[in-house]
Amino acid sequence: xxxxxxxxxxxxxxxxxxxxxxxxxxxxxxxxxxxxxxxxxxxxxxxxxxxxxxxxxxxxxxxxxxxxxxxxxxxxxxxxxxxxxxxxxxxxxxxxxxxxxxxxxxxxxxxxxxx
Amino acid sequence: xxxxxxxxxxxxxxxxxxxxxxxxxxxxxxxxxxxxxxxxxxxxxxxxxxxxxxxxxxxxxxxxxxxxxxxxxxxxxxxxxxxxxxxxxxxxxxxxxxxxxxxxxxxxxxxxxxxxxx
Numbered sequence: 001x002x003x004x005x006x007x008x009x010x011x012x013x014x015x016x017x018x019x020x021x022x023x024x025x026x027x028x029x030x031x032x033x034x035x036x037x038x039x040x041x042x043x044x045x046x047x048x049x050x051x052x053x054x055x056x057x058x059x060x061x062x063x064x065x066x067x068x069x070x071x072x073x074x075x076x077x078x079x080x081x082x083x084x085x086x087x088x089x090x091x092x093x094x095x096x097x098x099x100x101x102x103x104x105x106x107x108x109x110x111x112x113x114x115x
Numbered sequence: 116x117x118x119x120x121x122x123x124x125x126x127x128x129x130x131x132x133x134x135x136x137x138x139x140x141x142x143x144x145x146x147x148x149x150x151x152x153x154x155x156x157x158x159x160x161x162x163x164x165x166x167x168x169x170x171x172x173x174x175x176x177x178x179x180x181x182x183x184x185x186x187x188x189x190x191x192x193x194x195x196x197x198x199x200x201x202x203x204x205x206x207x208x209x210x211x212x213x214x215x216x217x218x219x220x221x222x223x224x225x226x227x228x229x230x231x232x233x
Contacts, residue, residue, distance in 0.1 A: 034220060043206065043225045044160075091158055095221070103148055103210060104221060106160040 006107025138207030
């Protein structure tokens with residue numbers, strides 16, 4: 001089936017620095033990608049929808065200047081957490097519409113720890 | 116607005132027992148999809164099933180079965196003869212258009228932590 005490759009799987013960064021997370025669709029084109037955040041023992045909450053060649057759509061309460069999304073090609077979407085703080089520590093996971101029967105394909109997730 | 120409720124936060128069973136995970140959803144749309152995902156401790160989401168709102172047939176896949184009841188807006192998931200490897204968080208999710216022209220997005224339930232004891 002369709003695969004979305006997400007990197008890095010784990011990252012530890014210092015408070016105040018920026019971190020970029022990449023999601024690539026392998027063997028298929030993803031005009032839309034979804035970015036989710038999951039705090040420990042909680043559900044996945046949609047942060048934003050990235051659209052190839054246009055601005056991302058952010059969910060209410062998500063700071064667009066803090067979570068920069070770029071979807072410059074049909075196979076790559078990136079999420080940059082700018083000026084990260086400890087409260088940004090979370091599990092971030094992307095997904096794309098699956099051209100097959102599953103509906104959606106998810107990346108393997110990125111566990112971000114800000115110290 | 117769409118909503119997915121998984122009332123069971125945690126369930127513990129002993130190996131070989133059957134267990135049912137409940138999922139109730141709300142939507143104003145007549146066309147939608149329902150999903151179940153498994154999330155092991157490693158974090159990745161493992162796809163289990165996708166069901167179209169027009170297809171109310173129950174489905175069985177090995178030890179897994181799903182009961183879709185449109186009349187009660189429920190899409191319950193049963194694991195028969197549970198195994199330790201079934202221990203994970205299970206999420207039910209609903210997909211429907213948020214607004215005209217936008218891509219369908221997924222709304223997740225809060226998840227059920229299933230622990231299967233040996």
